Amino acid sequence: MRLRTLLPVLLILVVAIVLQTTLFSQTNVFTPDLVMLVVILLCLTRIRPEMLLAFGFIAGLAVDLLGSAVLGLRAIVFTIVAYLAVRTRERADIGRIITAIWVGLLTFAGVVLLVLVGTLFGQTVLLGEGVVERLVLVPIANMILAFLFAPIFVRVIDRDSTALRYA
Amino acid sequence: MLNRQPGDRTLPTLITLLVVGILLMTFDIRSEGAGVTSTLRTGAQTIVAPLQKGAAFVVNPIADVLESMTNVASLREQNLALQAELAERDAQLVAMQDDLALIEFYEQLYDLEATGSELGRTPAQVIGQPDAFDGALIIDKGSSDGVVAGQPVIDTSGYVVGSVEQVTPFSATIVPITVGPSGVAVAVGNQVGWVLPQVNTDEMRLELTDADEPVKAGDRVVTSSGSVRFPAGYPVGVIVTDASPSNDTLSTTVSPYVKTDTLRVVVVLAWPPDPISAITPDTTTTTSTTSTTVPGDDTSSTTSTTIDGNG
16 A cells, blocks of 8 residues: 555545544534544445555544543444445446445444444443434434545545546 | 355454454453553653643634524523522522621631631533543643642532543543543432442433432432542532432432533542542541630530531
């Protein structure tokens, strides 16, 4: 993987983490999981699948390190989401709406997995007020952001202005 | 259907990363968040904290605007309710000032010295939360400001918020009592017990042991002296529904005073003053004895006051 691809990815990841832990953590209605969204959208780029899984793991681990839940929980969840995204991405890049729905479904799978594994490991910090609502609101917010920004995100990472043009 | 191609190394990579993740989780749970994992967390938070502070400075007003736009109707109702509550509090304040004057008079009369109210306080701004699911709060004060892991945290009104879990030089992570892994020792009147967090609600479950009196909706729940995590007497919440004891135990729900999703400023208490006492359960009973000689009377009366520490 080239440095000119790696640097923007890391920069976007850091920006996503900072925005998620500040701006979007303080709104109750629009609550995207920006880091998970970045991991999913990266799977639409030309980055090698193994690297995508590694990015998912590192991104999840970074959020784990900043949170209070057990270390490795999100790393596992984001890696699985990246794997599912890699395996299904060819069905996603056929239209803007389809891409958004694909992102929404993967996010839903991710947050359900997060809550399930968190519950199994006794992470009460993840099960506070409104956890059920957030299982729905987070995928919807990610879907909206994917609808708006998925094409430009892929073009920036791939440095290809023709990427994700939806023929 | 999932799409796989020959020579694809994605599955072995996935399995490897999952194994590493599970090992990390096991190690973190076994070490109870201490050791290497604590160092890793501290390092990561130290790097990100300045960025979060900068971002919070810019985005907090934006978040407030977004939040208020979605809650205009409820804010109006809340405003009216708060105005009524303020009037009621003003009346209580006047009565309280009379009581304080009386207490001051008695303190001077019996030469008493107030203790326990000089806890060090570190006000801190809430700069964020890890994500939509993690209920922990990140604040902008850390070990360089005297914040230590385990210290209790209250809001600006003195209501219990939670306790400090992780500290870096310039930030700290607070776990609110509504999502914390353990309960809080509390008192309702002269009865003691625990409040415990519940799933998918900010209401907490109150369990009173050796209960002999019923509790009523609106009764105040405060921290008890049996708590090793919080100083006694700090308000936690109010009882939501009436309940009566059954087989010496009583169970009901408590609505905490603090709503963590709207918190912007908190106060970290430097408690206990001696950190060693934090790991020693408080089982002592304080007894103060006052001897009074009545002028013109050759008998002296001795008043013995036992404080059971129930707030």
